[in-house]
Amino acid sequence: MQLIDIGANLTHDSFDHDRDAVLARARDAGVAQMVITGASREHSPMALKLASKHPGELFATAGVHPHHASEYTAECDAEMRELHRHAEVVAVGECGLDYFRDFSPRPAQRRAFELQLQIAVDTRKPLFLHQRDAHADFMAMMNNFDGRLGPAVVHCFTGTRQELFDYLDRDWYIGITGWLCDERRGQHLRELVPHIPANRLMIETDAPYLLPRTIKPAPAHRRNEPMFLAHIVEELARDRGEDAATAAANSTDAARTFFRLPTR
Incomplete structure (x- = not known):
């Protein structure tokens, strides 16, 4: 299987001591390409720098x-x-709204999101989106840009059936993580993933977060990393009633189409 991890936070400091080994383990596990998430003013330039060191293999968002x-x-x-002047930066984001944590005031969230939506319009790059407990405002803001935006993926989807179908009705892509493997919080996803068209479904680890709880034995450090993407694919394939090779091939095709990645 040739896999693409569309969302890995490899600039996280937990990888500082063994980042090269993490990349090597990912390659050995069939991960051919990765998109490194840029999610802040500090880490977006770091994502670009990391991607630039591994041309054709690593890419970045900003x-x-x-x-x-x-x-x-x-x-x-x-x-x-x-940052978006660089070819290695393949999507705008991670951006969106999060009313679950409210780590930034909601008006500030909406302003930052709107400005980044305008960057997507101006650069014609796809969107790497985040939404949690803010669906109504999220959809309203996206609708304000209707007809001006290119492709969009709702990364790390954990939402409801209604939210999923709202996204699919707009032909957006869906990113599925190891949340699927969490029997406490992700059981509903197992019932929803069969409804996602194969050409709109992508996979991601969101490393170092969201270590799949079904990995046995679990690593002692509890850190997720891209090598575990194959495990997510196997779980996803089972829930969709297809073999892992099919799920892998479809998600890889979708990712290459969405991010305009070269074939390796």
Whole structure:
């Protein structure tokens, strides 16, 4: 299987001591390409720098997560636009709304999201989106840009059936993580993933977060990493009633189409 991890936070400091080994283990597990998530003013340039060291294998997003929306100044907007001049940066985001944590005030979240939607319009790049407990405002803001945006993926989807079908009705892509493997919080996803068209479904680890709970034995450090993407694919395939090779091939095709990635 050739896999693509569309969302890995490999600039996280938990990888500072063994990042090269993490990449090597991912390759050995069939992960051919990865998109490194840029989710803040600090980490978006780091994602680009990491991607630049591994041409054709690693790519980056550049954006500001709603948790960090308070840092989205005019200077930050200019910095994001400069990052998007680089070919290695393949999507705008991670951006969106998060009313579950409210780490940034909601007005600041909406302003940062709107400015990044405008970057997507101006650069014609796809969107790497985050939404939690903010569906109504999220949809309203996306609808304000209707007809001007390119492809969009709702990354790390954990939402309801209604939310899923709202996204699919707009031909958006869906990113599925190891949340699927959490019997406490992700059971509903097992019932929803068969409804996602194969050409709209992508896979991601969101490493170092969301270690799949069905991995046995679990690593002692509890850190997720891209090598576990194959495990997510196997779980996803079972829930969709297809073999893992089919699920892998379809998700890889979808990712290459969405991010315009080269074939390796």
